[in-house]
Amino acid sequence: MGRNFILNVADNNFSAFGLDLDKEKVQSLKDGGDTKKVDGTSDKLEFVKNLKAPRKIMLLVPAGKVVDAVINDLLPHLDEGDLIIDGGNSFFTDTNRRYDELKLKGIHFFGAGVSGGAKGARFGPSIMPGGNKEAYEIIKPIFEAVSAKVNGEPCVDYMGDGSAGNYVKMVHNGIEYGLMQLISETYFVLKHGLGYSNAQVQETFAQWNSERLQSFLVEITANIFTQKDEFGDGDLVDFILDKAKQKGTGKWTSQNAMDLGIPIPTIDVAVSMREISSMKDDRVAAQKLYGASYEAIGDLTVEEVEKALFSAFIITYAQGMTQLAAASKEYNYGIDLERTSKIWRGGCIIRAKILEDMRKAYDNNPQLISLLLDEDFAKKLKENVAGLRKSVIGSLNAGIPVPGLSASLNYFDAFVSGKLPLNLIQAQRDHFGSHTYERIDREGIFHTEW
Numbered sequence: 001m002g003r004n005f006i007l008n009v010a011d012n013n014f015s016a017f018g019l020d021l022d023k024e025k026v027q028s029l030k031d032g033g034d035t036k037k038v039d040g041t042s043d044k045l046e047f048v049k050n051l052k053a054p055r056k057i058m059l060l061v062p063a064g065k066v067v068d069a070v071i072n073d074l075l076p077h078l079d080e081g082d083l084i085i086d087g088g089n090s091f092f093t094d095t096n097r098r099y100d101e102l103k104l105k106g107i108h109f110f111g112a113g114v115s116g117g118a119k120g121a122r123f124g125p126s127i128m129p130g131g132n133k134e135a136y137e138i139i140k141p142i143f144e145a146v147s148a149k150v151n152g153e154p155c156v157d158y159m160g161d162g163s164a165g166n167y168v169k170m171v172h173n174g175i176e177y178g179l180m181q182l183i184s185e186t187y188f189v190l191k192h193g194l195g196y197s198n199a200q201v202q203e204t205f206a207q208w209n210s211e212r213l214q215s216f217l218v219e220i221t222a223n224i225f226t227q228k229d230e231f232g233d234g235d236l237v238d239f240i241l242d243k244a245k246q247k248g249t250g251k252w253t254s255q256n257a258m259d260l261g262i263p264i265p266t267i268d269v270a271v272s273m274r275e276i277s278s279m280k281d282d283r284v285a286a287q288k289l290y291g292a293s294y295e296a297i298g299d300l301t302v303e304e305v306e307k308a309l310f311s312a313f314i315i316t317y318a319q320g321m322t323q324l325a326a327a328s329k330e331y332n333y334g335i336d337l338e339r340t341s342k343i344w345r346g347g348c349i350i351r352a353k354i355l356e357d358m359r360k361a362y363d364n365n366p367q368l369i370s371l372l373l374d375e376d377f378a379k380k381l382k383e384n385v386a387g388l389r390k391s392v393i394g395s396l397n398a399g400i401p402v403p404g405l406s407a408s409l410n411y412f413d414a415f416v417s418g419k420l421p422l423n424l425i426q427a428q429r430d431h432f433g434s435h436t437y438e439r440i441d442r443e444g445i446f447h448t449e450w
Contacts, residue, residue, distance in 0.1 A: 002060035003029050004122035005087070005114075005146070010037035012145035019047040048077040055082040056139055060114075060121075063090040071098065080106030083138060085129070087114045089249050092170060092256075095163035099131065108135035113159075113169020115348035116148065124148035126348035127156035128172070128340075130165030130333070148347025155347040159340070160333035167327055168340060171320050174253025174267045176349050177246075178316040179217050181270035181404040186309045187221070189391060192400055193297035194305070198225050198235045204302060213310055215352030244274045253323070260326045264319040265407040266312065273403060297394035307387025312408040314381060317358060318371035319411065325369070338362035372415055385412060 002018065006029060009016040018029045018040035026040040041047050048055065055078060059070055067086055074084070084107060086095065095111035102109040109131060116125035127147050129136060136158050147156040159165045190196040190204060202225035209218045227236040250271045257264045276283075286292070321337055328335035341359040345351055361374040371377045392409050395402040414420060429435040431450040439446060 001114075001118050001121045002058075003032065004118050005058065005060060005125075006038060006040075007032055008122050008124070008146045009142060012142070013037070014142050014145065017041070017047060017050045019044060044073060045077065048074065053079060053081070054108075054138060055079070056085070056142070057083065058085045058087050058112075060087045063088045063094075067094070067098070071102070075102075075105070075107070078107060081108070083108045083110065083135060085110040085112050085139065086166070087112050089113070089169060089173065089247065090166050091248075091252055092163035092167040095130075095166045099162050103132075108132050108138075110136070110139070111163050111166035111169075112143075113165050113172065115169065115172060115350075117349070120148070120347050124155070124347050126343050126346065126351070128159050128165045128168045128343065129156070130159045130161065130163055130168070133158060133161070147343075150342075150346040153342070155343040155345065157336075157339045157343050160328065160335045162331070162333065164328075164331075164333035164335055167331070167333065168324065168335065170249050170252050170256075171324050171327075172344065172348065172350060173249035174257075174264065174323075175316060175320040176217075177250035177253070177270040177274075178264075178266040178319070178404065179215075179313060179350060181273055182266070182309060182312045182316065182408070183217055183221055185395075185400075185402045185404050186305060188294075188400055189297070189300075189305055189308075189395055189402065190302070192294035193300060193395060193398055194302060195296055198237065201225055208306060208309075212353060213306065213313070215313075215354075216349055217352075241280070242277055243280055244277045246271070246274045250274070253320075256327070257323050260323065260330060262319075262323045262326045263411065264323055265411050266316045266319055266404055269403045269407045292399060294400050295398040297398050297400075300390060300394045304387035304390050307384040308391035308405055311381055311384045311388040311412075312405050313352070313354065314371065314377060315408040315412055317354070318377075321358070321362075322370050336362075336366070337368070338366065370415070372412070381412065385409070388412075 003025065006016040006018050015037050018026065020026050020040065021042050023042050026042050029038060029040040039050070051057070057074065059067060061067060061070055067088065067090060071084060084102065090111055099109045110129050111131065113128035114121065114125050124147055127143050129143065143156045144154040147154045149155065159168045187201060190201050196204065202222055205218055205222035209222055224237055225235065229236045229239050250267065254264065254268045254271050324335055324337060324340065327333065338359055341355050341362055345355045357376060358371065361371060361376060362368055368374060372381065388405060388409050392402055392406050426437040430437050430447055434447055436445045436447045
């Protein structure tokens with residue numbers, strides 16, 4: 001990814017110099033680019049000497065201790081005013097620490113989320129930088145040049161102070177977890193609930209990608225079902241073990257949402273399902289014990305399944321954006337949700353057609369608490385949520401697990417309910433712990449001797 005990003009920089013007429021301890025990777029970098037624009041070394045002193053002041057150093061290394069090690073290794077050779085940019089998925093509190101430590105030394109530190117994978121790094125990612133706003137102007141021309149473009153607009157913008165960039169990328173990844181879980185469940189509903197073959201699943205996702213569900217994840221899902229197995233007959237997807245791994249960003253999103261008191265159940269359950277998937281041996285044993293099997297859903301149509309996925313997509317984005325708004329307030333980031341939606345329209349993994357509608361919603365009302373309170377999105381959900389409800393009910397009756405779709409529906413139903421049964425919970429808390437309660441008919445805090 002680092003090599004690809006450097007080559008992207010060079011393609012946009014900026015000189016780029018790479019550092020890697022692996023000499024083969026350094027040579028690969030030199031071989032891959034214009035020798036007038038690209039060079040590299042495995043010597044840190046040579047690396048630093050070849051950068052013009054103020055030096056702009058982009059780190060693309062694994063999150064954690066490696067980032068600190070690289071910074072500490074370079075720091076003695078840097079000058080005040082230089083920039084260090086962490087382009088990895090660092091946890092936002094680590095970014096805060098590095099930001100404060102380097103600020104004392106006169107070094108600008110940025111946490112810049114970069115989404116789009118290796119191909120995006122090469123040909124145009126979505127970039128989410130956070131740090132000192134004035135220092136951002138130094139790196140802005142390069143970032144705008146190398147980023148993806150939508151309608152000629154760069155998919156990069158200043159996200160806010162401190163660790164805002166890494167935080168936005170963290171929530172981006174949480175949304176990514178949710179969308180991937182929803183798509184996987186939809187695949188199972190089509191396959192087992194409607195009896196679709198892999199070819200029909202492929203055709204369905206390809207068709208959806210040409211319509212309102214157009215998105216990178218739906219696009220690659222359609223592509224996946226065209227891949228044949230190289231070791232024998234059949235489709236590759238059927239030979240891939242159903243154990244999904246994770247690197248932690250989805251978990252971080254869920255953990256921090258709980259700290260903020262923001263519900264994101266679709267993202268939460270997406271993390272949990274990856275953990276359940278790792279219990280493969282136990283799941284196989286349980287299936288034998290319970291005799292579990294999937295049944296067909298007789299009265300469900302593919303049109304209703306599309307409405308289910310479309311509705312759940314909206315609800316998942318809404319959860320993530322609400323978390324961003326709460327975090328911006330709590331951590332004084334100053335995140336602009338319209339700009340965030342805008343730079344997610346291209347380059348990144350969660351890019352989708354609907355993000356333009358999201359951008360418009362936040363442009364019309366920057367103080368929007370939730371996308372579910374926007375009139376345009378409310379209209380979309382009113383027209384489609386019945387498909388989500390029918391898909392969930394049908395799947396549950398057929399024994400097809402759809403926790404992401406179900407969590408999305410339950411979030412929606414709870415959010416639009418003016419009355420919830422939590423009055424009973426308050427009574428219970430007061431009963432066993434004298435925790436008090438409020439009343440609907442008068443002001444004040446009350447306690448009852450039950």
